[in-house]
Amino acid sequence: MIDSAVLIKQGAEARVYELKPFLTNPNGCIVKERFSKTYRHPVLDKQLTHRRVSQEARCLFRCRKAGIDTPALYLVDPEAATIYMERILGRILKDIIIEGKADTDVLADAIGAALAKMHDVDVVHGDLTTSNLMLRDNNASLVIIDFGLSYVSKLPEDKAVDLYVLERAFSSTHPQTEALFERILTSYKTHCKQAKPTLSKLEEVRLRGRKRSMLG
Known part of the structure; x- marks a missing residue:
């Protein structure tokens, strides 16, 4: 076939x-x-x-x-x-954000809610970028794609790294979107049952990332 x-x-x-x-x-x-x-x-x-x-x-x-x-x-x-x-009929989020015509608040709320649901069932994506998020053509539903590096984990650290990978993807691909990512985290916190330990770990992961950048 x-x-x-x-x-x-x-x-x-x-x-x-x-x-x-x-x-x-x-x-x-x-x-x-x-x-x-x-x-x-x-x-x-x-x-x-x-x-x-x-x-x-x-x-x-x-x-x-x-x-x-x-x-x-x-x-x-x-x-x-x-x-x-x-086969998803739609567009990747990367192109939609670059185009600059979408309601970013609505997008951020949808992303945060989807990631919250995913982490609540202990799925870690492993490669969260705006190229692995899509909007369907028919109803503009947010779709998470490409689970090639995904795994199951209950650890807040693993889920925090998932969020950090997405944050780095936003900062490198979509400059000046800090407010957009913070809104994603606000939505995540609202919808995720395990948000508190994960977001606490995210601060630790960010600190480690900054130290690595300083050391080269």
Whole structure:
């Protein structure tokens, strides 16, 4: 089936394809295929790849079950290290913010609420950037995508690092958006049951980040 798909992206860990149509869906689907690393022992490589595929699928399913808008899972093939998932029709948040026409307060509130829900079910995304957040075309719902580095953790430290990664993404890609990110945190605090320990850890993570920057 993947033979008829079109390669749209290749990263360090996986290839991403677009397959149209898919079964009865004319919009098709996204196919994510993790590839082998030749520098690893074949048995170890297969175990690690299998675990990453299962972990990504598990986190996606966990989020969907909690009512978080993420791509729907269609098929998981651990042996082929491949996940078939919903193709989101929409735009990435990075482009929307750069364009400067969106209501940033509404966006910030939606981001904070979505991340709060995700962390309340102990899913850590691992790669939160404005390229991994989308708005659907049909209803402007906020979608979290690309769970390739995600994992399950109850630790406030891990969730704080998740928020810090997003904060750094905002500061590097979208200058002068400090107020926007603070509004995201305000929304997060309002909606997240475990916000207090996570935001407390965020201050520690920020301090460590500043020290690393000073030391080069």
